[in-house]
Amino acid sequence: MAASATIAVDVLIVGGGIAGLWTLARLKQAGYKVVLLEADALGAGQTRFAQGIIHGGTKYALTGKLTASSEAVADMPALWRKCYQGKGMLDLSKATLLSEAHYLWSTSSLTSRVSGFFASKVMRARTNELDKNTRPAIFQRADFKGQIYALDEPVFDAMSVVRAIAEPVMDSIMAIKAGSIKYENNVLSVESKNDKQYAFEFKKIVLTAGQGNAALLSSLGLQQPEMQLRPLKMVMMRGGLSDMVFAHCMGASVNPRITITSNHDQHGEVVWYLGGQLAEDGVRRSDAEQLECAKSELSELIPWLDQSKSQWVTLDIDRAEVKKPDGQRPDTFYVEQRGKVITAWPTKMALSPIMAEHVLKIIEDEKTGCADDDNLPAWLNPAYACLPWNEESRWLR
Numbered sequence: 001m002a003a004s005a006t007i008a009v010d011v012l013i014v015g016g017g018i019a020g021l022w023t024l025a026r027l028k029q030a031g032y033k034v035v036l037l038e039a040d041a042l043g044a045g046q047t048r049f050a051q052g053i054i055h056g057g058t059k060y061a062l063t064g065k066l067t068a069s070s071e072a073v074a075d076m077p078a079l080w081r082k083c084y085q086g087k088g089m090l091d092l093s094k095a096t097l098l099s100e101a102h103y104l105w106s107t108s109s110l111t112s113r114v115s116g117f118f119a120s121k122v123m124r125a126r127t128n129e130l131d132k133n134t135r136p137a138i139f140q141r142a143d144f145k146g147q148i149y150a151l152d153e154p155v156f157d158a159m160s161v162v163r164a165i166a167e168p169v170m171d172s173i174m175a176i177k178a179g180s181i182k183y184e185n186n187v188l189s190v191e192s193k194n195d196k197q198y199a200f201e202f203k204k205i206v207l208t209a210g211q212g213n214a215a216l217l218s219s220l221g222l223q224q225p226e227m228q229l230r231p232l233k234m235v236m237m238r239g240g241l242s243d244m245v246f247a248h249c250m251g252a253s254v255n256p257r258i259t260i261t262s263n264h265d266q267h268g269e270v271v272w273y274l275g276g277q278l279a280e281d282g283v284r285r286s287d288a289e290q291l292e293c294a295k296s297e298l299s300e301l302i303p304w305l306d307q308s309k310s311q312w313v314t315l316d317i318d319r320a321e322v323k324k325p326d327g328q329r330p331d332t333f334y335v336e337q338r339g340k341v342i343t344a345w346p347t348k349m350a351l352s353p354i355m356a357e358h359v360l361k362i363i364e365d366e367k368t369g370c371a372d373d374d375n376l377p378a379w380l381n382p383a384y385a386c387l388p389w390n391e392e393s394r395w396l397r
């Protein structure tokens with residue numbers, strides 16, 4: 001099938017997760033002619049699996065001192081809240097705020113350590129210890145002997161954020177066939193999901209394809225920057241749960257021992273989504289071992305929880321980030337330009353806004369210039385990805 005006439009754009013973006021969508025919306029606001037290409041569904045990569053916590057750095061400061069990670073994220077809760085109020089750089093007023101705060105609790109055995117940590121100057125401004133009446137319902141019991149703090153960290157439904165950003169800019173997003181991108185003589189050609197060929201000329205291309213960035217870089221003739229994948233074995237649980245819980249349990253390491261977020265599935269049933277150290281260490285366990293471990297962690301940490309009616313499943317997912325020499329989590333987002341190619345990984349959903357600002361700054365600093373017209377042909381737009389707990393087949397395993 002013949003290609004349409006070449007479409008000249010200022011910026012092409014590849015990958016419609018939170019990073020690509022935030023970048024698309026900001027570049028369009030700045031007046032650039034931008035097109036985003038998505039090979040699956042919007043949010044289909046890591047974004048739909050995110051727990052949706054807009055970290056303010058507390059998790060990363062569990063060592064008792066601020067690290068580079070915690071400083072990078074410190075302003076993110078305020079930035080996201082402003083967007084949710086419709087007064088920020090993007091309008092997220094249609095997104096779903098699942099919880100105003102994320103909580104951090106300690107078991108009685110760790111209480112003294114937690115007290116010392118929260119008494120530190122670094123943490124006093126960011127956290128608030130709760131008394132029995134202001135705790136989340138699940139911790140309002142007499143047999144809860146630990147401490148609980150509210151962190152200034154809102155929790156969003158990740159796919160509702162994807163929808164809120166994508167909906168107003170959908171005309172600029174094309175559903176393409178996986179593996180159809182070809183780059184020759186400064187022209188990038190693709191095949192849309194409905195079998196049409198398109199060709200683009202661009203001044204800059206931004207790769208926000210998560211795990212897909214490595215293959216895209218190589219198809220553009222680049223070997224750098226290198227990418228690393230860090231796997232997680234998350235756990236989902238539903239049945240017999242009445243409370244929505246958004247909390248980290250403080251463990252012995254820098255990472256929370258368990259991180260619980262909650263959502264409603266498509267039947268309206270409460271689902272708990274379990275991450276933290278449980279999911280980090282879980283990659284060395286079989287699925288059955290991981291489920292046993294999750295059950296026993298919850299029995300120990302929330303002994304009054306009735307698990308008798310619960311269904312459990314594991315969920316394997318890789319985080320894609322820039323490669324670090326030691327394979328550790330990067331401290332912050334990553335953006336790098338080589339020629340016309342800008343490669344970006346946000347590292348955290350929470351950091352997508354500052355990652356996108358960084359991309360915008362590179363483009364502005366280079367005086368990339370805006371096209372005279374922003375006309376684009378009508379084409380097939382991608383669907384939205386499904387949240388993992390709404391994929392019923394996962395529960396039937």
Ligand SMILES: Cc1cc2nc3c(=O)[nH]c(=O)nc-3n(C[C@H](O)[C@H](O)[C@H](O)COP(=O)(O)OP(=O)(O)OC[C@H]3O[C@@H](n4cnc5c(N)ncnc54)[C@H](O)[C@@H]3O)c2cc1C
Nearest residue numbers: 015017018019039045046047051052053209210212349350
């Ligand atoms: C289990 C889990 C929990 C997390 N929880 C949190 C949290 O609570 N808070 C937080 O801040 N962060 C969290 N994160 C991190 C966060 O999810 C990621 O940092 C973020 O979603 C990455 O977004 P992205 O847009 O870069 O990549 P992705 O979401 O992976 O999106 C990449 C997109 O590119 C598309 N694509 C790939 N290849 C191509 C191609 N060749 N052509 C076209 N399109 C392509 C994919 O289909 C996908 O839509 C979590 C991550 C995981 C895995």
